[in-house]
Amino acid sequence: MMSLRNVCAVIVPGLSFKLCEEIRDTFPAGHILTVSVAPHQSEESPVQHYNTLLSLASLQRSSLSQNTSSSLSLSLSLSVVPPAAESLSVMNTHIASCMARLLLPVHSLTTVSLAVLAVARGNKGGYFLMSNALQKFKKGQRCVSWNPFPLDHWTGEQYVGDAPSSRLLSVCSNHSSVSCLFGHVVQPAVEMLQARAYLHWYQHYGVKEQDFQQALDACSAVMQEYDTQ
Numbered sequence: 001m002m003s004l005r006n007v008c009a010v011i012v013p014g015l016s017f018k019l020c021e022e023i024r025d026t027f028p029a030g031h032i033l034t035v036s037v038a039p040h041q042s043e044e045s046p047v048q049h050y051n052t053l054l055s056l057a058s059l060q061r062s063s064l065s066q067n068t069s070s071s072l073s074l075s076l077s078l079s080v081v082p083p084a085a086e087s088l089s090v091m092n093t094h095i096a097s098c099m100a101r102l103l104l105p106v107h108s109l110t111t112v113s114l115a116v117l118a119v120a121r122g123n124k125g126g127y128f129l130m131s132n133a134l135q136k137f138k139k140g141q142r143c144v145s146w147n148p149f150p151l152d153h154w155t156g157e158q159y160v161g162d163a164p165s166s167r168l169l170s171v172c173s174n175h176s177s178v179s180c181l182f183g184h185v186v187q188p189a190v191e192m193l194q195a196r197a198y199l200h201w202y203q204h205y206g207v208k209e210q211d212f213q214q215a216l217d218a219c220s221a222v223m224q225e226y227d228t229q
Helices: 012-026 048-062 088-103 124-130 133-141 178-194 199-203 209-227
Strands: 002-006 032-037 073-078 116-121 151-156 168-173
Touching: 002 012, 012 032, 012 048, 032 048, 048 178, 048 209, 088 116, 088 168, 116 133, 133 151, 133 168, 178 209, 199 209
Parallel strands: 002 032, 032 073, 116 151
Antiparallel strands: 116 168
16 A cells, blocks of 8 residues: 655644554555655644654654564655745646656566665666666765665666656665754754643644654654664
8 A cells, every 4th residue: 555645734644644553553464655745844834843743753653663574664755845936736746756767567676675776767678787877876875884785776668757868767765864854843843842832722632742742752763763874
């Protein structure tokens, strides 16, 4: 199952994460691919950082923390910042195109790495593997030396996209830069909690201060894990 959600909206994230939790409880051995999109750092809602904080912590509980040998849960965070003139439709099309380039069928499919995945489309005649593109790509990723399998590469002859080139390389990377997203969420949320801002809105629906603290602890732990690698 694949779930796509916007972690910065006001109402929808809570609903989508609740559905993810229900699906995990009902199908504990199922495979879940969660795609979390963070299109901006601020909006008109004064409680955006609260909502994003609670959503990310829920994702951590229902997906990543439930991994077993028979249950795979993967979260992809797409940070999309289009030009100001771009419409929401163009933005959604771009996100869908990114996912299609990764998930559509490929000719070769092997998975041993949890660090970097490179998907080469339009790879007719084995061009990607025969050229020095793969070696250059490995050097450019600067993977840690202790990982024996830093990179997976999939190839497919089918081209996906609307670019004029006939070849396309898409990259899915487990990168420490994701801690910046958590930082943009955690720090404002901490300041709001210290001021006890808007807490009564959540208390009306049964959300307690300890729920926020648990969410802060979960997100802070993720940041620390990435920053110390």
